[in-house]
Amino acid sequence: MEDTIHKTTLTREGPWPSVVKYIKVAVVLFALTALEVLAYEIVDEGAPAALAAAIEPVLVAILLVLSAAKFVLVGAFYMHLKQDSVFFSSLFVFPIAVAGMLVAVLIVLFSYMNSLY
């Protein structure tokens, strides 16, 4: 009885992805990396000029979004968090949230300190 309770609260028990799915994820990861480098190169080379001018102000945002998408894809499909126990997801996601806050606090703190001197 106890086992049943733990199973229903902690596990998703979904089937793991097929080989075809792994290949599709690999292709998407490759494409997202190519987009990252393409966005950087357009801004770096300044050509085409109009596109470079449009991308430059949002380059950091583009890179962060593409990086986050790749991170989620690897976590969900290759690390099987989408199918595996919710407990494992929480063991991974909670430290990532703390880590994100740590980086943000460090940046804010140092920006403040630098504004003083």
Add this chain to the structure above:
Amino acid sequence: MSTVDVAHPIHKTFTGLDNRKVAIWAFIGSECLFFASLIGTYLVYKGRSVVGPFPHEEWTSPSGQHFEQIFEIPLVTFGTGVLLFSSFFVVMALAGAQHGNRKMMIGWLSATIVAGLFFIGMQVYEFTHFAHKGLGFTTNLFGSSFYTLTGFHGTHVTIGIIWLTTVLVLAVRGKIPPEKALNLELAALYWHFVDVVWIVIFPVVYLMR
């Protein structure tokens, strides 16, 4: 009547989860904070070096010595692609292990190790090249934070290669049957973590100016 998991009869915890898998996820969680501190340090020191060489710009010292920009994006992009594909290779090896396909497991696991070795080779070449360009560990803030962050990542990749190699040796000896595929899964989880860390490092360090 309760059921007994024949594959892992002694490792189940009160959660119904394998304690080794809980342990590796807890370890990966702690590693997230470790790398967050290194990435945070790199970001707060970004653009604050008083002297060159710099990552994206050329620099001439007051004594007239000229320094090229440090980063070479094509090389590191290729290394990034190889590391990304190594994550695909290791899930294929795991699929082979779980389906009892020993040939598939050994082949893809070998490919993963070769990809990891290539990435480390790329990093050794990159560090050597940067040193020749005048960027030492104590040259400036950029050099210190860059070598610390990417060096620790490279160390993790090296540990991953050693771990995967031990699993490969066991697989070759026929000691990874389907019911022991978890041994490979734990190493694969660590390897994927090393990959996702690089997914963050690559744009933050190399592509953001």
